[in-house]
Every structure is written in C-alpha cells, then in structure tokens.
Amino acid sequence: MLSHFIHLKEAMTLMERQRSLGH
Structure with missing residues (x-):
C-alpha cells in the first residue's frame, strides 16, 4: 500500500x- 502511494x-x-518544462 505504502509503495503504491509513493509511486503515485x-x-x-x-x-x-514536465508541466513546468512545457510551460
């Protein structure tokens, strides 16, 4: 469960x- 949260x-x-780079 914790692993999933960290991945998210x-x-x-x-x-x-990526958003900052694109902007």
Whole structure:
C-alpha cells in the first residue's frame, strides 16, 4: 500500500516537472 502511494507521489512530481518544462 505504502509503495503504491509513493509511486503515485513520484508520478505526480514527474508530471508537474514536465508541466513546468512545457510551460
């Protein structure tokens, strides 16, 4: 369960980073 949460958080961070780069 915790592993899944960490993975989700990492994915969110990656998406945000890509968003910042795209912007």
